Amino acid sequence: MLERKxxxxxxxxxxxxxxxxxxxxxxxxxxxxxxxxxxTQLLERSTSAPADIAPYPQLFSPKEPQYSNFSVTETxxxxxxxxxxTAAPEFIPSVRSPTENKRSELVExxxxxxxxxxDQAGSRFLQQKYEYASAxxxxxxxxxxxxxxxxxxxxxxxxxxxxxxxxxxxxxHKRAIAHQMTGKIVxxxxxTYGCRVLQKVLDSVDMDQKRLIALEFHGNVxxxxxxxxxxxxIQKCIEILPYNCISFIVEALKMNTVYWAEHxxxxxxxxxxxxxxxxxxxxxVFDLIIRNSVExxxxxxxxxxxxxxxxxGGRQEKEELINSFRTKLFELSKHKFASNVIEKCFVVxxxxxxxxxxxxxxDSPRVSELMTDKFANFVIQKALExxxxxxxxxxxxxxxxxASSIRGYQYGKHVLNCLEKIKSIKTKSSL
Numbered sequence: 001m002l003e004r005k006x007x008x009x010x011x012x013x014x015x016x017x018x019x020x021x022x023x024x025x026x027x028x029x030x031x032x033x034x035x036x037x038x039x040t041q042l043l044e045r046s047t048s049a050p051a052d053i054a055p056y057p058q059l060f061s062p063k064e065p066q067y068s069n070f071s072v073t074e075t076x077x078x079x080x081x082x083x084x085x086t087a088a089p090e091f092i093p094s095v096r097s098p099t100e101n102k103r104s105e106l107v108e109x110x111x112x113x114x115x116x117x118x119d120q121a122g123s124r125f126l127q128q129k130y131e132y133a134s135a136x137x138x139x140x141x142x143x144x145x146x147x148x149x150x151x152x153x154x155x156x157x158x159x160x161x162x163x164x165x166x167x168x169x170x171x172x173h174k175r176a177i178a179h180q181m182t183g184k185i186v187x188x189x190x191x192t193y194g195c196r197v198l199q200k201v202l203d204s205v206d207m208d209q210k211r212l213i214a215l216e217f218h219g220n221v222x223x224x225x226x227x228x229x230x231x232x233x234i235q236k237c238i239e240i241l242p243y244n245c246i247s248f249i250v251e252a253l254k255m256n257t258v259y260w261a262e263h264x265x266x267x268x269x270x271x272x273x274x275x276x277x278x279x280x281x282x283x284x285v286f287d288l289i290i291r292n293s294v295e296x297x298x299x300x301x302x303x304x305x306x307x308x309x310x311x312x313g314g315r316q317e318k319e320e321l322i323n324s325f326r327t328k329l330f331e332l333s334k335h336k337f338a339s340n341v342i343e344k345c346f347v348v349x350x351x352x353x354x355x356x357x358x359x360x361x362x363d364s365p366r367v368s369e370l371m372t373d374k375f376a377n378f379v380i381q382k383a384l385e386x387x388x389x390x391x392x393x394x395x396x397x398x399x400x401x402x403a404s405s406i407r408g409y410q411y412g413k414h415v416l417n418c419l420e421k422i423k424s425i426k427t428k429s430s431l
Contacts, residue, residue: 105129106137113144114152123157130164141165142173149180159193166197166204178205178213185216186224195229199236211245213237221252231265238272243281249273250282257288258296267301271308279314286317293324294332303337310344322349329360333376343382355391358383362398371402372409381418396422
């Protein structure tokens, strides 16, 4: 008997014992016992792996090899893939061949759609299948969730199924489910999940239903605007409906524009009004903001409203707003929130306004105080970056004059680094 050390796969698969064959799948280094006939047969075959052949030590009489009719295909039967979705009820067909009919998967859960929609895995299953479902399957889903649609709308998982219906359902199905919400729009808008469904509804239904949904906020505008969920529905109404349908929203807010502009959620609604409503109808909103621009720009949320006007407002509103900050630039530049507004003024202002702002700031005897301030230094840098020609040369000279006095400060170093970058760019462009 000889011992053969084989690195790689065993070649004589049919003559191994069951135990040895199984071990081949977990080991790459094996010792196999061969008699002379087996050795002759092995040497006559071509091998792809090196083999070391050595006589088996005759210290004791080895046992004869045991042979069997072992077959890899018989021992390793195809693995049955289990349902890995343990959170789903057992009736959910989670393992399917790509070629199987998708309709059959929804039919298998007939009668349990509403229950399934409230389950995390079940909701995901319905969302995936509904998008490509046949008309018959969509009708089945609609019939089973219609009566319980209000409950599903405010459910942590069910709301996503309802949103899918409004995204891929038929016009009739959307209309019927939206009708179920009549009289409960304000309540739903204040709900974490209900407000999401309402926004999807407003994007999906016909104009007449959009108007009816918006009208339910009549007398409850402030309640919705100051809510972390409701304000999103109000914003959506302003975005998609003509002014004559949402004018009551503007009327309810405009007299207290300053308050809402500084409000955590109201500031978002004011920004949508500025962006989507006709200028002639919201002139009072602009007037109140410009009149109180300094106060609003210094507020945590109000400064975003000011910046939004500078981005989205008309030319006249921008000019009036920027001019309202003149003579107050030193204090505003050092403020945590207002400094962002002053930076924006340098970006969107007219050349004349940018020049006036730069002169006011850089001609100040306390300009070095701004260069070393943790907020104002960004205003200085922005002025250097956006200025051009003679104005930029003037600003560079002003910063260079103060270089020695600001070099020892953390934020002064930032200004000097910005100065060096600008000088480097100018040098390269002149070559």
